[in-house]
Amino acid sequence: MGKAVEILNAEEVAEGAPDDRTSGIPSSHLTVDHTLSIPEMKPHVVELCKDLFKKWSNLDDSHFSVETLSGGITNLLLKVSVREENGETVNLTVRLYGPNTDYVIDRERELQAIQYLSAAGFGAKLFGVFKNGMVQSFIHARTLAPSDMRKPKLAAEIAKKLHEFHQVEIPGPKEPQLWNEIIKFFRKASTLQFDDSESQRKYVTVSFEEVHNEITELKELTGHLNAPVVFAHNDLLCGNLMHNEDEGKLYFIDFEYGSYNYRGFDIGNHFNEYAGYECDYSLYPTKTEQYHFFRYYLKPHQPNEVSEEDLEALYVETNTYMLASHLCWGLWGLIQAKISPIDFDYLGYFFWRYTEYKKQKEKCFTTAKAYLAKSKGIFH
Template identity: 70%
Template sequence: MGAKKIYNGFVGVVEAVEDGHSNAEPYQLSTLSVDLSLPLPAMTPRIIELCKDLFKEWSELDASRFSVETVSGGITNQLLKVTVKEESGTSVSVTVRLYGPNTDYVINRDRELQAIKYLSAAGFGAKLLGVFKNGMVQSFIHARTLEPSDLRKPELAAEIAKQLNKFHKVYIPGSNEPQLWNEVLKFYEKASTLQFDDTGKQSIYDTISFQEIHNEILEIKELTSLLNAPVVFAHNDLLSGNLMLNEEEGRLYFIDFEYGSYSYRGFDIGNHFNEYAGYDCDYSCYPSKEEQYHFFRHYLQPEKPDEVSQKDLEALYVESNTFMLASHLYWALWALIQARMSPIDFDYLSYFFLRYGEYKKQKEKYCSLARSFLAGSGLGCGSA
């Protein structure tokens, strides 16, 4: 364990990270898989078998020593809590994360696994304990999942910013080329060629102008390229559901790195600000300029937030809010793919229209802001 620093009652994890590098820890492997279509009682014996296969110290334990319960059924995962009463009499809990059906259409599992090893070693998320054919096992985090309303709380916002600063300094081996626009264009290619069995969904889908969306992608891609935003390893999905807080210890956790990749700093921040709206897309909750500046101060200078210059605040404001537009395009296209591929009962088509509609609503304001900033800074306003 490395040193810990206390920020306003929160414990900031800085363990195992030196100069942005960390050493990945070993984990167990199993060739078993779990059928997600089974109800929990039928799935439980397979989960127990899996745990015994992964962890040799549990291999001889009687099945009665294992209990399995559902933690949550997310948009792309099913989470189970497995509690084991060991021979010593102590109880140990782990989280079994089962990948949702068809999620490989939108998630690069190899990249996720590569990242999670190093992020876990750097103190982010749960510790990776084992990997099996269609999921992974991690340490159980004793904490509550945040709600969208929590993101607005000044003390929590400051801590999220400080942790994001550390997160962006973790080194993940492999190519550090930013993946944002590669991902957006891949999503576009998949989203623009869908066919729905449901005629009602197909008729709604047919109203979408993919030529218009393609033009929007190219315009925002060109504009953001002029901002010279730093490339970092980004979480890319920092919504409230991927933040957990142990209030007794005052410890904040980032979890679920499925969409993590090298990307642009402004995208990770702008995407996080969009998540203040929650799944209901209540964009009246989007953070004000004052709230964003509070976040930026603690992100840019965690130790001395009051010393951040006005110039740096303004630059990050433009950067984050321009990439915020890219975030809407990213998740709008993602939603179309999910509308066709996901078995989860969620109105992804409506979600597409909410995200794309907000993009169009905010586009002119923030594109104009970016062009004015670029013209005034001498970086050039481009043709976007």
């Protein structure tokens, strides 16, 4: 990874005015069609690299190799290896945005955040941007699986890393974005029309009046918790966690949905992701597992000194905002069902998330109200 940093020497950067959003990071107006096969895609990726990085402009195409790293349910990641004239190889990650993702993702906010998070030691370094993606440093690590996240040692490492992440300050407004995002998703999700009759039949069974009432009720309840506002990842699923076992290093990647938000939402959303894409919520962490996580989050170097009061407070906060995670990503799923060409049951995803929301609501509301009655004299 250190070698790759050299490609950004000032005199070697591509000519042309950089994107204002990325403070001198090289930019290109080229696009790469994500639907192409890797052999078909390679010449376009090579052209992009030569356009972005001047020092490679005269290299023969045989000096470049391209392979797929992963294909999630939003983006496509490619590993590009470049054999330089001196025989050394530079590895890069090229991330192609999923089609239509700008409909739900604020790319300007993401690009700004990446630079500050990278400077603080999070994620991959940003080397270049292009019309439908970005080029970043290559991370030598494996992507976690859902089962990894609940392993006590890794859970502690994730908690400590998240504590550090939440200390990073990103310039700009600090208002929490949770309810703005949920309402934005609600408005878009509630006005869809599907060409496919079966999808439309399922879609019209959604009671958006009921969903709106749930949003209103949950927003009111969480407002009493006074949860700290931090710069949150908001999408800390296993696919956005990478681990290098040999070096003992953990990485957070992909800050597409990052924003200032409530601490409890980021943690509760992470716990929901223990269920994986299959949404097996029997895997949601137990209270004992959550307390283990909280100790390392609240006092990374003195986990056994966290008070019971602080553990209980964060438990209530997390498991109330966990409900908001279901509403947020459920509505997101409806939008994706309409706009995404990726083969994933996004409509089903909404129903899995909303069903789990309704299943957990009474318990979480009761716990939160009892806590607020005891600690703040609210909901007696």
